[in-house]
Amino acid sequence: MRAARFSRFGGPEVLEIVDLPDPHPGPGEVRIAVRAAGVNASDWKKRAGLMDEQLPQTLGYEAAGVVDELGDGVADVAVGDRVFGFSADGAAQAELAVLSHYAPIPPALDFADVAALPAAVETATRALDQLGVDGGTLLVNGASGSVGSAAVQLAVARGARVIGTAGPANHDYVRALGAGPIAYGPGLRDRVLELAPDGVDRALDVAGSGVLPELVELAGGPEHVVTVADFAGAQEHGVTFSRGDSGRALHALAGIGALIESGAFRLPPVRTFPLADVAAAHRHGEAGQVRGKLVLTVD
Incomplete structure (x- = not known):
C-alpha cells in the first residue's frame, strides 16, 4: 500500500509516499480502505523532530473509509460499512489503515467531513x-x-x-x-x-x-x-x-453523529489535498492560515 512517511527530520520536503506492507487488524480492530485522513499540527512537529525520536515515521491518527477486514471479536460493523475513527499506530495517511476505535459515518456526510473530526x-x-x-x-x-x-x-x-x-x-x-x-x-x-x-x-x-x-x-x-x-x-x-x-474521551466518537444530524454540531471547514500532495498540506498548515481542518484524500 502507499503511505506517507519520512526517514529524516526536516521541512515538508522530507515527506515521501512509499510502499509499505498492508496492515492487518488485531482483536477488536478493523481495517479500512482509507478515503480521507486528517492532518494535524502534531504531524509537522513530528516531522521536524520535536516529538518522537525514532525514524522512519508514518503519519496520521484519524481517518475515514470503508471497512475491508475485521479483527477477532468485531461484531458491531461489517465489511463494506463506512466508518471513521483513530489509528493507534499513527499510520492513517495511507491507502489502508487499522482503526482501534471507530464509529459509523452518518449517511449524509462524506469521508472528508468526518475525517476532520476525531482528534x-x-x-x-x-x-x-x-x-x-x-x-x-x-x-x-x-x-x-x-x-x-x-x-x-x-x-x-x-x-x-x-x-x-x-x-x-x-x-x-x-x-x-x-x-x-x-x-x-x-x-x-x-x-x-x-x-x-x-x-x-x-x-x-x-x-x-x-x-x-x-x-x-x-x-x-x-x-x-x-x-x-x-x-x-x-x-x-x-x-x-x-x-x-x-485517558482519551473515546466515547466522543459514538455521540457526534447524532449531534451533527440534529443540527447541534456544525462541521468545520475542510481543505483537501491528495495523499500524494502531503507536503503541500504541511506547508499550508504551517503557514498558520487554516480555519477548520486539513484533510488528505485517497482515490
Whole structure:
C-alpha cells in the first residue's frame, strides 16, 4: 500500500509516499480502505523532530473509509460499512489503515467531513469532561480553530453559555457556533467581564497564548481551568494540562453523529489535498492560515 512517511527530520520536503506492507487488524480492530485522513499540527512537529525520536515515521491518527477486514471479536460493523475513527499506530495517511476505535459515518456526510473530526472532538470532549462542564458559563480561549470550535458546540450542547476569543475576522463564525465572541489581546479580562460581570465558571485554553493568569482569575481559581496548549504555563499556574495519555474521551466518537444530524454540531471547514500532495498540506498548515481542518484524500 502507499503511505506517507519520512526517514529524516526536516521541512515538508522530507515527506515521501512509499510502499509499505498492508496492515492487518488485531482483536477488536478493523481495517479500512482509507478515503480521507486528517492532518494535524502534531504531524509537522513530528516531522521536524520535536516529538518522537525514532525514524522512519508514518503519519496520521484519524481517518475515514470503508471497512475491508475485521479483527477477532468485531461484531458491531461489517465489511463494506463506512466508518471513521483513530489509528493507534499513527499510520492513517495511507491507502489502508487499522482503526482501534471507530464509529459509523452518518449517511449524509462524506469521508472528508468526518475525517476532520476525531482528534478535535476527542480533545474537546476530554477537556470539557475534565472541567465538568454541565451548564454554567465557559470561556474558550481560541474558539475558531478545529478544537476550539468543537469545544464551543459541545459545551453549548451540554447547556453552557460560552464566550469565545477569536480574531475579528472570525467573530461571525464563532457567533454562528453559539458563542459570544470577544477579541484576543490586552484587555481580555475587561472584555469578558462586560459579557459576564461575575466572571465565568470554567475556562478552556486552546490557543496557548499566555493568558492562563487571566483565565485563572476570571474562573475563580486554577482548578476551574484546563489548557490543551500551554504545558509550561499549566505547571507555573497550577492549571490542568489535558493530554491524551491521561485517558482519551473515546466515547466522543459514538455521540457526534447524532449531534451533527440534529443540527447541534456544525462541521468545520475542510481543505483537501491528495495523499500524494502531503507536503503541500504541511506547508499550508504551517503557514498558520487554516480555519477548520486539513484533510488528505485517497482515490
